[in-house]
Amino acid sequence: MRERSIRVAAWLLLVLSACSGAARGQSFDTVKKQVRTHTLPNGMKFIVLERHDAPVVSLHTYADVGSAQESYGITGISHIMEHMAFKGTTTVGTKDYAAESVLLDRMDSIYARLSSDERAVNPDSSEIKALQAEFDSTNGAAGKLVVTQEYWDLTREKGGRGLNAYTSNDATQYIVSLPSNRLEFWMAMESDRFLNPVFREFFQERNVIMEERRLGLETQPVGKLLEEFLAASFKAHPYHHSVVGHMSDLKNISRTDVKNYFREYYSPSNLTVAIVGDVDPGQVFKMADLYFGRIPSGPKPEPLRTVEPQQWGEKHIYVEAQSQPIVILGFHRPSVTSSEDRALDALANIAGIGRSSRLYTSLVKEKKIAVQVGAFNGLPDNKYPNLLAVFAVPAKGHTNEECIQAIEEELARMGAETITSDELTKYKRATKKNLIDGMKSNSRMAASLAFNDVVLGNWEESFDVIKSVDAVTAADVQKVAQKYLVKKNRIIGELIPEDK
């Protein structure tokens, strides 16, 4: 239930964030041949990679909904929904669902009045007080019927590892690994989760999420920088707001809002499951028919309308905090489905990943003005046009300005000259090595299959990516550098020490 907005902050600190690559041909195709897929009549898709190295299995449910689907007033709701998916069902997490559901409905209607009264221009404090008391007593009564954390405990008891979920701008992903003989238990749990969900302990959980926002964003100088930076970068597209959402929205989103959101975005046609490990695909599909086939079909949500328009000139924002300086530069780029994606991937790798990269060589080793510098794509996410980002952590006694200038020089070289063949080799080999390492892990493989199938429309890309990587040329890289690394297309965000 840790969400991705924290991870975004971690990206800045973790230089190496490449997520794809390729192995030597034959071992790749061998693995690829082990993949089977199956789509249920209700539209839910299953992708299974069978391998019997160890008697364990990783299970990954990918809901094609993230904070990019949110509009004003409900920012953070995808992430709230993710948290609520751990609160149980009509049979899990309750002592008496019939009694509980009456109380939950009553709470919803009290809350609707309370919430709108609180937001009134001239709030009526005595009315609010009365409603609050009524609300608290109903909430208390409902709480008595809850079996706290039963959802977690059932999975713990079965030996589940890594039970978790992630919300990002693009997706909400639910993951767990189990001893492989527990497959049917997962089928029962996961299908129940989306067939009979009950969003109980909602108001306590909203408070937990506010703490999560404070933890990951409001007490972290880098978190503040990223929130402000993305808000400045995207004037129209919902990549504008952070995954965790605005505090005022978190304080006002209701259970009814979440139920509506669930209805719109969690129909089986919007869900994809990837399963990797010691399982028999035939058996998986039979069980999937039986368990997930019960979920009624629904329409696929309408695709997003808003496209980020052109930026008319450079933007520069500052965040003041009790912190040493940090700087981040962003360049608008097309989505991951673009034909230029691989060239941009190579560009970021050659400019900013590793100790022999151009930025590290210049800023850290030679000029000694930074202690960390790096470049990566996909800020804040990949499915829609996003940013290629470059960040630097100035060395003690050095400034953001010095780093910006040195970064500008290196990026200008990327457009002015072609990259060397060694650099291109470095990119291709590093990507290949990364892909092989990713294939060793059931959970990473499951994540990759689900992502590629949903976002690129093609799980095969988890393996075929090596072909497009191999096809990248020095001229491709130079071309995207010239096209995107220009001042007009740029946003600079600076974290600067607060005036005291």
Added chain:
Amino acid sequence: MKRDIVLPHCLSILVLLTFVLTNTCFAQKGPKEEFSFPALHKVQTPKVQKLTLKNGMTIYLVEDHQYPTIDLRALVRVGSVYEPEDETGLASITGTVLRTGGTQKMTGDEIDKILETMGGTIETGVEEGLGYVYMSILKEDQDKGISILSDILMHPVFNEDKIDLAKIEMRSSISRRNDNIWSIASREFNSVIYGKTSPYARYPEYATVDAITRDDIISFYEKYFHPNNIVFAAWGDFDAKDMQKRLQATFANWPSVRTEYAESPKVDYQYRYTVNFIQKSDVNQSNIQMGHIGGLMNDPDYPALVVMNQILSMDRMFKVLRSKEGLTYAPWGNYGADYDHPGVFSCGTQTKSQSTVYAIRLMLNEVKRMTTEPVTDDELALAKDSYLNSFVFNFDSKSKIVTRMMTYAYYNYPLDFIERLREGVEKVTKDDILRAAKSHLQPDKMQILVVGNKDEFGEPLSSLGDVDVIDIAIPSPPSEAAPEATDESRSKGKDLFDKVREAVGGMDALTKITNIWTKLDFLQSTEAGDMQMSGEATIVYPNHVFQSISTPMGEMKMVVAGEKGWMVGPQGKMPMQESMRKNLLDNLFRDPVNFLTHADELQIQYVGEKPFNNVTSYELLVTGKEGTFHLYLDEKTYLPAGVSFQSTGQQGPMNVEEMWSDYRTVAGAMLPFKTIANANGKKMAEVTAKEMKVNIEIDPTLFEEK
């Protein structure tokens, strides 16, 4: 399903049978129903080959032909626990520059390029109790990879430029260490438990980094990096026999050398209840850590404590603080055990400032409950099931199996330690947990640390007991090297110093001054605007200071009596942060009455001419055992125009300039009545003396700590 219409009768029965059977196997079940799980497939335990070279190097090998890669890890018997305290950081820098500093054959930059061009990685490092080496490469590069790795281990050159780079990194991380409350809390909690100077808690400072030389690094490497102190694990797409030969050939000529290890640092822990606090004015959420010393993994109670930890974290802290109360995102409770020295028992969480004390009380209560009542049957069963049913994940990759073996070998633990632990966990009872909790947890002697913004606390932290305020100000680096003193600069410095002393009133007048009392107005510049206050100050030479300031919140007194310092505010007495006490004493060191009468204890050096506060001045560099400052003399009058020096703030070092003016005669001496102080070029404060008296009668109770 349309099926039986056209089928022969017997076949349709068969199909029907299959249909019935499949549905019997797969009747839908609710998540809470009983499942009849098939037997778990067997874990294929790999064959691990052990090899000990003649020079004492131990190697564990496992073939894994699934993917065309080779991975290697090694542990080296070294650690920051073996570095001298005044060179804290030496071990870490040695570990970094071992890899970045290059070898006799290749520079570090060449190694970076070769490795990255082949998509490979080699990294080295030294942590608290171990050194590590790892390599991950594609199979086709194994010759190149092993050759670079062995070259790094056996023939490093510790290039000066890369030492410089490592020091820049370390100084930068010192300057950034108070940027994030999580890192403040973790670091300082460790200090609270082990003690600030313990090798298990201390951290580098500018001074300790500056003290590290290349010779120190080379001797540190030469003392510990020998084959007999190294245990290797390698796995991947190789033939074990062939790999054995390669490693033998590569490392055979590396001679073994016996290392005399210092005794492991002692952890001498006194159980006590304390409340510690660090103020961060820019946060709205507190970071809380609390606990006491923990134990060792080979303790017979360890299996019971493993089960207890799960219950304490998942069934108690998580359910109470997060699910029921909605107070926090990530609470925990964990009895920490280490291989070779006592770990830390810690509980912690983050919660909005208002609920800080409430959350602490809830956590204390859960710790107490662990030691007073048995866990429930359900909790015990769940925790054991969870451990035992997920045990297979310890064996789901060959790398986990072989690196675990290497780790056990490094710490001299039985190689089947994890199996023994499982057997132990299987046997754990409710009584075992209660007994282990009673003997290992001391709920009344917890040390609590809060990093947060006290202005927003719902209930004051003092309601939990006396609060120790921890000072996290970053000590300034040793003064930048002064220009080399020459006979000429020293003699010119002394001449000017004599002239100042005369201008201020002469030795006789100055030595007669034993104390100064001043009534003053005080203007402090803050973010919110200027704040005007008034008060009085008494200085008793050489080391007593009393200040009293009326603030909007009431009267605030600050007292320094030599080694002791305290404050008295409207809410009563509070300890004074060490950095504040030092700052007040440093002010005294820079007081003209003091330094002009102690020339014999100072090094004085002429630096040059410089405009200071719009006055053309002579600049002197004055160094004593308390530190260094720059003194500026008005060229015309020889009166001090002011001083500049490095001071310490929470965000790190500050450059402070004090400008002195409005000199008036008091008891035969010329003393400044106005001081303006700038920090990093920004105005910080302005002090105006309304009245000044010398040699007044001192009330002795002024400096008595009550």
